[in-house]
Amino acid sequence: MSTEIRSTLVRRRSAPGGTARRVALIAAAVVLLALGFAALAPGLLATHDPLLTDVRQALQAPSAQHWFGTDQSGRDVYSRVVFGAGRSIGIGLLATGLALVVGVAIGSLAAVAPRPVDAAAMRVIDVLLAFPEFLLALLVVAVLGPGATNVAVAVTLAALPVYVRLARTRTRALSSTEYAEAARIVGVPRPVVHVTHVLPGVLASASVLATIGIGTSILAAAGLSFLGLGPTEPTPEWGLMLSSGRNLLVQAPWVAVFPGLAITATVVAVSIVGRILRARSEERGA
Amino acid sequence: MSGIRVRGLRIAGADGEIVRGLDLDVAAWECVALVGESGTGKSLTARSLLGLLPRGLTAAAETMEIDGVDVRGFGERQWRTLRGRRVALVSQDALVSLDPLRRIGAEVAEPLRIHAPSVRGAALRDRVRDALTRVALPEPDLRARQYPHELSGGLRQRALIASAVAARPAVLIADEPTTALDATVQARVLDLLRSVADEGVAVVLITHDLAAVRRIADRVVILHEGAVVETGPTAAVMAAPRDPHTRTLVAAAAAAPLRRAPRTDAPLLSAEGLTKRFGDRVAVDGVSFEVRRGRTLAVVGESGSGKTTLARMIVGVAEADAGTLRVDGRAWSPRAARGAARRRIQLVQQNPWGALDPRWSVGRTLREAVAVTGAPRSQRRALVTDLLREVGLSPAFATRRPAQLSGGQRQRVAIARALAVGPELLVLDEPVSALDATVRARILDRLLDLQHERDLAMVFVTHDLDVVRGIADDVLVMQDGRVVEAGPVARIFAEPRHPFTRELLDAAASAPSGPGTTA
Amino acid sequence: MPRSRDRARAALMRIGGIAASVVLVLWGAATLAFLAFRIIPGDAVDVLLGPQAQVSEAVKDGIRAELGFDRPVLEQYAAFLARLARGDLGESYQLRLPVTEVIGRQLGSTLQLTGLALVIAIVLALASVLLVRGRTARAVAGGVELVVLSSPVFWTGLLLLSVFSFQLGWFPVSGARDPAAVVLPAITLALPVAALLSQVLRDGVETAEREPFLLTVRARGASPLRESTHHTLRHASVGGATLAAYLVGSLLGGAVLVETVFARPGIGRVTLTAITDRDLPVVTGVILLSALVFVVVNTIADLVVPLLDPRLARATPALGPRTEVPA
């Protein structure tokens, strides 16, 4: 789902009571904390070597020894999920971060650029926005070829237009706000107004969008991996793990179910935090 | 007796009782005004009469009869049969109380569709036309096909009343039906309500505008903090208010005109044939005037008459398409308004909600302005404190963010910012229209003091004539971008020449303390 | 009289604007696709000949000449656009068939899938918006929707397939001929779209419910159903309509995954195969098709939105795609 649209869903939505909101936030925070831990120090959470293959142990059901069971190569699914966190979330973070920085740069420059430059830039963005993020990422992979790096590039490029557009509209809107005008009337030079009043606002909106965009990017990257266009075996990566579990659904459902749950939990947690941040920033900005 | 009979109405929320034991009787053919300051529970009372209290609030009463029906203990379903058919509501925000996506005809027809499903087709159209005719809406057939946004405020208000009376309810409750309207339109709407009462409907008029009460109400009920403090025939209560609250209300209605000697020195600002176009539309058309030091020029006119556009040209943020502006005899334009000269003329914008960066504290906003003047860093804090004092705010406000300020406080911060750079001319674009009466009076007083202290010239944009009388020396009346009349306040008020000015004055006279619009 | 002429001129300008935007977006997409040909790593002819080709350099040069790779880039670009203008998308490298035919053959199956998915999504979303009332119920629905939206569509598909086909046997597993076989893939594809749509609609409804005019509606004695069907839903559908292009686009994107999971033929599979085989003419075709779908749906949305919300009638210029979400 598009970051842009995902983010609108938070508008002025008061969560059902403060308590529910708090519970959701705490749950999301716990999930994110665990994920952050898994991404930074997987060795501390994992119980096995994620690459350790022992075909004699293949397709064991979840047990005390293997919490999420084992896959076809006898690897510990739990440990692979833990080790996969870094890569799977990393792509989302990296792509979103890059898209944010580059997008804000392009967008805010376009907003202050001469008309024809701005118009040309926006046409390109319009064309790119013509494609849903996943399709766009897919097409980028089509051009660059499959592979982990290309997937990251593809997801970044796919996310980029949203930020460019947001940065441009926000820059425009914020430079024509009454308070920006007031600062200019008082005598603050135009570029100073831009840096002190406009840019922080643009970055704030873009960051909020980014917290939501991470989820989108994680899903897109997982989708590409699932299609076999991303990282390859034996890399522990959730989309790929899910893909290799798909023919074992009846026999050994745990191979596909747990990586899938990991993706869902991550994206839900990220979205909750993103939504709450967004709602807060709107309350503040209103 | 049909109409309304309420005894001991209590409305309670989580924080306690808001309405405490209200009694209200309204008979058919009668118009009763419910009067009180903002927040006394007028709207809640009205909503409780339709069983439409907001979530979290509960109503209880010893007696509550609507059109002869005892509604105590009614469930949602039972209320629904009543609403629109026996009791109708014209709610407070007329401009946004019609569904913007539906045609006026559909909106007016809706109560009929709900309560008289048998009326259909041509019969329904006839009933809609009747309702629209009844509220004296010109060209009812055309209006029925239009959408709310295609109607002016006054027409919209009348359409709303038409939809309320379409199913011929016995009781009509009108919640501040004139707040959002231009003074000229207010009178028409009030007369319409009177005529509804004269057709046998029990009308409740909710307002805090005593002029409106005088004009149409038979009786008046004065509310204070959720309780009735005084009630009686309108004339009697107005002539001899017994309760102190009533007395303040009646007293606040009149303002003394300003009397100052005109100054004869060279004008600070002079404009000659100023014109500004937006595409085909001429927003400001050949306007000329002068402003002198220490004096105030009021610019009056309807919404859209070009007041803001004019103000922006004066400040030097918009370029005039034709005509000249001179400050102290030298040409003034966005190009000239650079560097230190930029600071000579300052603007207080129309909308206090958008004028402050929501992320910045009040102190930071003011420091930014102070810094522009080249004040050394060490003194800025003290200067900010002085500025806040000057506009009547305590220094503690420096740490607040805009979201933590009321509208009046924001407006004062905006004024402080403008003053920070030591302007000679202050342009205020409707600085008080968004504020309630008491806050408004305080700000106007402050401005007069400042003008005196700093020998400040002011251009004061407003469409409220009452304010003009209290603050301005001269007045410029604008209509459709053109100046239709100009001169000293006293003369204009005494002998208006242009029909538009006269119309403005008439409307204002019928509502001398008419609240500012919130447009 | 001058008024009607004005209106006619406005309509003409509007149609011109729409046509211009269609052409612009298609041209942009075609240019991007053309550039993609140039940046692609590796020799295009090698890619074209595919694995295990034992072809001499002379033969390769012949192919280059035949495809015009030996001419200046601008000339190639002009020729490329000229061919596109004639509706000729070229020939698939791998299938040796006109791209129009490759895509045309599979289009039906994808249309069937996405069409049904769209219907299911709209029905589900409307049902959830109309039937789920009350704060708690709505919060629960919102939570479920969030989970659906956060789950990879291929995973949802696998779970549905495993439960309803493999274990319960309610639906056939595959087969383009058995009409029932489309149900499960369509549901899979519809779920996230339904979740998104119902979130957008519910948000719109809730926003509309906070509008002051709703008090008027209630004061007229309207029932909750009438409130939704005659008022709030219409407000919400303005937001839904501006999302139309996005929703259709995400159906197409999702189709790639769903067709893979359910082993269904269709554009998604064609795209995927074209990607792995580097069949660039087909990729170009898919890019242009998505762009076309996008402009068409957007144009329709642009035309429909003012019907839903007359306030926007004059405000929206026809030029340029509208992906701005409701504010």
Place this chain on the structure above:
Amino acid sequence: SGTDEGSSSDSELVWAIEGANLSAGHMDPQTSQLDVSAMVQRAVLDSLVFQGADGSFTPWLAESWDVEDGGATYTFRLRQGVTFHDGSPFDAAAVKANFDRIVDPETASAQAAAMLGGDLYAGTDVVDENTVRVRFSQPYAPFLQAASTALLGFYSPKVIETSADQLKAGGPDVTVGTGPYVLSSYTPDQEIVYTANEDYSWGPDGGGAPRVKTLRVEILPEASVRLGVLSSGEADVVTNLPPNLVSQVPADDTVNAIEYPGLPYSLYLNEKYGVFADQKVRQAFSRAIDVDTAVQEIFFGQYPRAWSILGATTPGYDASLEGSWPFDPAAANALLDEAGWTGRDADGIRTKDGQRLTARWIAWTPVPDDRAALANALQSDLRAVGFDLQREVLEPGAYNEQYGPKTFDLTDWGFSGVDADLLRSHLATDGFQNASQVSDPALDALLEQGAATTDPAARADIYAQVQQWNAQHVAIVPLYSPALITAVRPDVTGLSFDLYGRPLFATANLG
């Protein structure tokens, strides 16, 4: 499907196959090296001779034949009255047109050209309308076997003349042969529909028109989906079942698993590049991996592990190699030490002169899950002896970029064929699938000799030497012999299988 309709004239049989690569230009067995191409197009393409399950040859499109010049000339007398689906007659000219097309460099045939003798092919002569002579520059024994496959089957000369370039993509009116079925509709990645050729009367055993009137081939790349359509009855015959799913085939269905003859699934160690230039390293590689356990566990005992570069069912198989290179990490370590890889880096990988002992394996997408698991097992076995094996899964374009210039350490595939001559393409210096870059004149001579020898015993001896050469030299590490696993629902009768385990539908019946 039409499973309930008995053998009435509109009977339809649904056959689910994996088939994902068909749409990538693999519809033509004359150019494709993939098994699937020959498997599906057998329905359309007839051959000169028929090879029975016992390996013997019987007449098909050729009524009789003579082998002359010690195997360098084959003369076929063709059956009369055979027509292609487009009505043109099958005659000597048609044979010549097809064979000439296969060897034409423009055709870029991968395997069929090699089966037609490759450089040994000297030409086809039209003796008369119904007699054709195929000449080789030296005796070429595998030819009859080759001539019995669909790879050397016959397209209508009209097609070859007018639309040869479309054969790779295939389709109705393009894929036109003399076979029992007419290709009547093809939707890439979806299905191929074959309709019975009612005129057919030239089947191998005098077989006539097929009884199943419509053969619908469903292309279902997902294994679980193929199993699903079998269980739900949507398909009557399902091929390419992975071993892990065999246990879930419904009990009343029959499972037919025929081990592919030919070269087992193997690893090809590139001896002209990187660490595998050293024979000791190659030997150590083969001893460090526990093939037995991996194959047993991953394929659920469905596939036997391989000991030699010929499968156990292939004529010429050298059984003496069984058990000759067992899993022995100690031996592997010793060999690596001898080869000078004595250092260790931080990861425990062996080093020599600062260089890590690492090899890069390129594989072609898509990799089936079980092969990925096997690769993982091998990687972890190798790591135990300090050998780092990296694996790259590449899409075809990227794969070829490395395969062409041979810039990889190892790659993998299996290659089916009934005649041991297939080793020539893998091990001869100029063999087109010589991924190991073997270049050994003695071996080349041996392989040529094998191709030229017709006496089975003499041939077996020659190929035993080739197999032993590999066991010593370790250019190819055979891992296991896959089988084509086909499940058949009980209502299908009369289905036969060729030597590769591919179902033959000409004689099948439903009901």
